[in-house]
Amino acid sequence: MxxxxxxxxxxxxxxxxxxxxxxxVAIVILSRGKCGLCKCITIYLVAMATADLMVIITGVILWRISSYYFPGSFLNITPVCSAVxxxxxxxxxxxxxxxxxxxFDRCVAICSQKLKSKFCTEKNTAVVLATTGILICLKDIPFYFIxxxxxxxxxxPWFCNERAIYYTDPAWVKFDWFDKxxxxxxxxxxxxxxxxxxxRYILVTSRVRKGLTAQRKGENHSDLEMESRRKSMILLFTISGTFILLWLLYVIEFCFYSIIGNHPKYDNNAFYILTEIALMLLSLNCCTNAFIYGVTQSKFREQFKNVMKYPFTSAIQLSNKQCN
Known part of the structure; x- marks a missing residue:
């Protein structure tokens, strides 16, 4: 152990x-809007990167690392650690x-051109993200009191122990199920x-387009719409696929312990290690998206290089001015 x-x-x-x-870095690069992505996608990616950063700060630094390197700090006072x-x-x-x-936004944008013009707008994107964030905050307020x-x-008062009533009181048990x-x-x-x-939509439309393309004998036709969709699909499937893989163990654990009725016993090393590995993997999910942008988006890589070069180019320009 x-x-x-x-x-x-x-x-x-x-x-x-x-x-x-x-x-x-991902937030800075995406916020500049020079990655060749539409405004809606950019807003979503910035919001996701910000949320991931918050997870690293609160869950990894203030909760995990502080307990390893600064045991007994003010972060362990009960009201503070409850808030964290x-x-x-x-x-x-x-x-x-x-x-x-x-x-959902990318599914609508790819599968329905009619809904895309109405739903996939900057205003709707901001409203959806703000509403989602506020509702989550309201839902999680009761956790402070457990x-x-x-x-x-x-x-x-020091440290945070879950109250025994959280596992026995019917109202709290229902809330825990609702949360999970x-x-x-x-x-x-x-x-x-x-x-x-x-x-499914991509497979159907691909067959139709191949049939139409086959009828255009001798034409060197470039389907710009399909190329744009391809890039969008790669980004979507990579992000969502990574999420599915890294959260898989946590979901399996939830189904095994909650639905079947078995619950982890933390005095058992195997159960403890399984739970902690699941948490380690979902924490890793908060670092993967930025790497996904770099792998799948050539303009993101270009902007990343510019950001990395900026301190050096600025220093060179400043030294040149001083020499002149």
Missing amino acids: ETFRRIEKIYYTVLAVIGVPVNL IVLYYAATEWSVWFTVVFS FEPAEVINDV VITPLLPYVLILLLNALTV
């Missing part, structure tokens, strides 16, 4: 060192549900369904 805890410490430290700058945990829950759900609404101090020292269904079960099902609908 001690070996696994050391692995956790190293893992979350590396995750924070990589995750914070990667997401910050609630913010971590909210940020995680922002990341998940922003992925869902992004998948914690109690593990000990009280000089009238100061909202995240991750429902988003997982929705993303699978949206991707299935998108793939």
